[in-house]
Amino acid sequence: MTVSPRFLLASFTVLSGASAFFSTPVLAASSDQEVIELRREMAEMRREMASMRAELHHDQHGRATSRTASGHHRAGATTVADRRDYNGAPEQGIQFDRPSSPGVKFVHHVPGDGRPPSDRGISSSWEDFQKASSGSEVVQIGGMKIGFPNGRPTIQSEDSKYAMSIGLAFHEDFGGFMGVTRRGNESKGNFNDFTSNARRLRIPFTFRYKDWVANVTPDFGAGNNDGTVGLYEANLNYAGLRNTILTVGYFQPRVTEEDSESSNDFMMMERPGITDIVRNIAAGDARFVAGGLHYEKRWWIAGYFTGQQFGHRNGNGYYGGNGTITDSQTGGMIRVAGRPIATRDWDLHLGVSALSSFKQDQSSAGRTFSLAERPEINLGESTLLTTGSIPDVGSVWSAGPEAGLRWKRLLLKGEYYHIGITRSRGNGGEKLPSLAFDGWYGAANYTIFGNPRMYNYKEGAFSAPSVSEKDEFNPMAGHWGALEISGRYSETDLNSNLNNPGGVRGGRQIVWTGGLNWYPNRHFRVMLDFNHFIVSRSDGAGSVNSAGRNGNSLAARIQAAF
Secondary structure, rough: OOOOHHHHHHHHHHHHHHHHHHHEEEEEOOOOOHHHHHHHHHHHHHHHHHHHHEEEHHHHOOOOOOOOOOOOOOOOOHHOOOHHHHOOOOOOOOOOOOOOOEEEEEOOOOOOOOOOOOOOOEEEEEEEEHHHOOOEEEEEOOOOEEEEEHOOEEEOOOOOOOEEOOOEEEEEEEEEEOOOOOOOOOOOOOOOEEEEEEEEEEEEEEEEOEEEEEEEEOOOOOOOOOOOEEEEEEEEEOOOOOOOEEEEEEEOOOOOOOHHOOOHOOOOOOOOOHOOOOOOOOOOOOEEEEEEEEEEEEEEEEEEEEEOOOOOOOOOOOOOOOOOOOOOOOEEEEEEEEEEEEEEEEEEEEEEEEEEEEOEEOOEEEEEEEOEEEEOOOOOOOOOEOOOEEEEEEEEEEEEEEEEEEEEEEEEEEEEEEEEEOOOOOOOOOOOEEEEEEEEEEEEEEEEEEEEOOOOOOEEEOOOOEEOOOHHEEEHOOEEEEEEEEEEEEEEEEEEEEOOOOOEEEEEEEEEEEEEEEEEEOEEEEEEEEEEEEEEOOOHHHHHOOOEEOOOOOOOEEEOOO
């Protein structure tokens, strides 16, 4: 609605008259504190109205351009502490929509919930996108809006039908190893006293037309060793069905509870060993998929047909390639999760994940497969736990339960997975035994201050603590963001049929992890993890772990998320 300058002048004149009426000698003589404060407020209002009348007068005669009123001052009773707490946002319920120049207007809205943005492209429905946009500060220039829905810089049309956003998931790790023992004739291996690694350098680009969403996310980090540019995802999504997202393209299908969390939300710097091994059987990053997910507040389900990872048929593939592949892998996965208890203080999560590589890829070495995992840190260290290359593989599968319980600020969760490998006959026609491996973990987390971890029903997993704008790091105001402490025990066993000629000795790995995570605001985080690992000997690791290795690591991460 357009308000004419004459109407504003008339309103200001009435208010000025009212202020003059209250400034009578009778009022001045009153000793009531409230009346004294009212006099101060009225005096301030008169000064502001005089300035605004001058601006309107200049606008009417064309002698000056309009200026946006910058002083939305609080009453004279405002304290120093109140001014220090002020974050630049208007009072709740007040919306300013006043043009500062022709075709430009600023709209201030209530900020988001303060949790970190996702590390991937956001595939939401058009309705959800419009809701997120309405909760974001927006600058409108003609028919184009620029804002930060979901904490991500976004350009969109006025009706939100067209939109493009750009994000960031930046994880820089640094640290080293201590007391990594060698036994017998074992080689030293690569366990740096101090080193660094750009664990993730993802820049998600999202393009939208109504309920159709395309995500392209290059990755300038390379997992264990940075310096290689690759791809995290490139997919097309349709989100026009209620609480449903259909996807085709390179994608990270959500399998296991840990894998369903954004890496910006992890309790520890890395996933537990068993879940990382399981996800890479037929899921993992940049996996070709065709399928979808559906969520409600009390349950979540997803299923995908899967193929190869990005670059897998390239000998120098980003995720490890093989240039001799003549028949690509095919597989599938399903995950179902429920939330039988959901109250303010309690959340109970129960679920099951299953996936399989129905047909392992064919290369010059035949149909082979390997399982391997580092000691739950990625600083370029040698791999101690590995089966090596397993020949004559028919199919690989895994399944297991997941559970999580939140009570107020405390979160407990754990998962168990069994892995099975079926074998074809050997070169001599002999029947090879099937192989079985397993692993599990248990983790605990407590939010010391800040808003605790909560359940994200759209992912069927738990999210990171949140930091509202008023609680962002500001020592002068006594605000410190959020701080959490975590602990985890994990065990992964890659030994199977040790007394059989066709058995595998991949080793058994135990990792104790403790960590602290500090969030100064929703976009930044500092992590510190200490790991103690114990790994039994592994034939697949060769001389680096021919007798078993123990050791410790201390590492930190700085994280930026938009």
